[in-house]
Amino acid sequence: MDIQHRHIEVFRAVMTAGSVTGAAALLHTSQPTLSRDLARLEQLLGYALFERERGRLRATARARALFDEVERSFQGLARVIEHAQALGRDEGAELSVLCLPALSHALLPGALATLLTHHPAARVDITPAEPPLLDAWMSEQRFDLGLAEQATPLPGVRVEPVLEADEVAVLPADHPLASQARLKLTHFEGHGFISLAADDPYRREIDARFDAAGVTRRLRVQTHSAVAVCELVRAGLGLAIVNPLTAAACAGDGLVVRPLTVSIPYRVSALMPLHRPAQPLAERLLSALRPRGRPGASRRSA
Structure with missing residues (x-):
């Protein structure tokens, strides 16, 4: 049988607590169970991790070296877990947006303020561009989100309406x-x-x-x-x-x-790249771009 994760957990608990009794309390288990797991680990390793003296354990040099490596691994795992959880909260995420210069001035600021209020650690990179460069870059999947007026179908891009108002x-x-x-x-x-x-x-x-x-x-x-x-x-x-x-x-x-x-209808469309990994912040920014009360007049005939 190979060394299992619980064997390493038992070893770490004994090194941390300094005794089998303390380790059992840390792991919410019994002393006999913990002692059996520790003895099994030593058997699998082929060498002793502790010297037993009058019922007490004293770590060997090998045990101290192993403990250093175990701690590095646990700290690395903790960082991985923390990073995985941060990704779920979109902390540190970066959103790249390509849009018409007019939209970077008149539409994005308010929506970005809303987005960054809810995701303060997120980063947003805004690149202004005009067609045909805007169309070409979106077709090449270079950006997470594009914003354009009266967008026409583009290869590899899904077009979604964002807002419509009157000139x-x-x-x-x-x-x-x-x-x-x-x-x-x-x-x-x-x-x-x-x-x-x-x-x-x-x-x-x-x-x-x-x-x-x-x-x-x-x-x-x-x-x-x-x-x-x-x-x-x-x-x-x-x-x-x-x-x-x-x-x-x-x-x-x-x-x-x-x-x-x-x-005279004025339309803004979102350009979503179909072959680029989806960035969740893109959908959240689009939600912020679609609030009620956008400037515009009710439609009337001439």
Whole structure:
């Protein structure tokens, strides 16, 4: 019969307690049972671990050397157990997130605050990127989670909706239209307008709505960044329509936000890699991204 774990446990208890009586108390067993296990261990090893003198045990040099190794092993096991339990609590876990720059500014901060409140030891790495780089990196399974607008199907990626709201108008606080509770497309007639870049899908959607309504704007400046659009509006260079997340993040200090009477849906989707080990924190972050009360207007027809 081979040496079993209980034999080592008995040996450790005797070395720790200094006597068979004390070891029996530590292990909640009887002295005869413990003595038999200890004698069996010595028989299997082929040498004595203790010298018996008048009913007392004195550890041999071999016993002390063995005890040092046993303690190292038990400490290592304790660290393994502690680490395994910490993994269950997601302590020290690292979540890698790839997202559009606008979302890292307007959407993630609040959700991350919620996540890290519940998982204070977790680490989060945020990488901003624009398509097509964002799409390529997610297809290559480089990140635990991706966040994009109006995501299209990608190889090796599952797309899940995160939120949907309506685009909103942003305008200088001292602009005459700021007195309106809700803006119609016709309110923009003849006004300077700050646009997103020509290749932006929301720019194309917005232009199509104005064309259909027969509204002519003065298209003065365009940019890829919704944050830059808001700052240009704040500087008095025109009006604009942007996503509600960026608008809410930039509002104040001379910039006001107004809902539209027409619904221009704004969508954020999660990109989940199918061939990368699932990171539990990704689902928890998504839960934090979906609370009620996200900025956005109720849908109305034009």
